[in-house]
Amino acid sequence: MTTIPFAVIFDMDGTLFQTNKILGSSLERTFEVLRSEGHWQGEAPLAIYQKIMGVPLKVVWETLLPNHAESIRNQADKLFLECLNQEIKEGKGQLFPNVIETFSLFKQQGIPIFVASNGLEKYLEEICAYFHLHEYFADIYSVERSLIGSKTDLVHMLLKDHNIEEAVLVGDRKSDIEAAKENGLVTVGCQFGFAAANELADADFLITDFLELQAFVSKRRSTLTF
Incomplete structure (x- = not known):
């Protein structure tokens, strides 16, 4: 592999x-x-x-x-x-600002991106189809893939299936940060999501816009030796 x-x-x-x-x-x-x-x-x-x-x-x-x-x-x-x-x-949903721009940048840089979500597969598919996201994602992991319905287990499975050595996990809830930490990943907390005050306190880095994520990922990647 x-x-x-x-x-x-x-x-x-x-x-x-x-x-x-x-x-x-x-x-x-x-x-x-x-x-x-x-x-x-x-x-x-x-x-x-x-x-x-x-x-x-x-x-x-x-x-x-x-x-x-x-x-x-x-x-x-x-x-x-x-x-x-x-x-x-019906077009009533929206992506957050600069999501597509960030995906395009990562694609140009050769950085594989994945989704690990507690959402159901059909729901995730509707979002990806409407916004044409499949061209960016290497794989999409719905909670239905996990036998125990755990975000931690889902992330572990994703890392193992794709033989990923290091990753940054980006999420807006404490469960995302916990799943990342328990799998030894760097965490980025999104302050524009559903998180309550201090819920993302354990994240390694916090962002209010995806432009900040671009800079963080580029800097993080530059420290690695391939």
């Missing part, structure tokens, strides 16, 4: 993709159906979801619907994914 001496691994939601652009409306549409069927009363729990954004969807529905049957959670999960994908197709 060919060794990859250096790569960059990205989270998706709140890191590359502005999920907040479609999150509220998709969640509302999902809970509107649940309300119509007598499974929910009141407003959609958007504030709660925003606090846990980035965790596996199984955990999402256990948190948002703690007293509901598994069948209702599965129904909500399916509805939510359908709503998200529809909104992406």
Whole structure:
């Protein structure tokens, strides 16, 4: 197997993709159906979801619907994914500024980039198809690839599958930083995502724009001996 001496691994939601652009409306549409069927009363729990954004969807529905049957959670999960994908197709979602420019630069520099996300494969595919991202990614790892549904396990699998010696992991949640640290990676925390105050305190570097990431990765890569 060919060794990859250096790569960059990205989270998706709140890191590359502005999920907040479609999150509220998709969640509302999902809970509107649940309300119509007598499974929910009141407003959609958007504030709660925003606090846990980035965790596996199984955990999402256990948190948002703690007293509901598994069948209702599965129904909500399916509805939510359908709503998200529809909104992406309708062009309501956006990437963060300078994402494509950063990808283009890394491609020119010969730096392989990957995605490791707690999102489902179909959801990630909709984003990549709409924004034409496949030309940039060496591979996309959905949480569905992990048997235990862990971001740490997912990153470990990605590193092993592609024989990556060193990588920078870019994410917006504490789970991203933990997954990177537990796999011995350098971490970049995105302050424009869903992170709460001090959630990214353990990151090696913090950015407010992808232009800062470009400079950090270039400097990091220049210190390596290939």
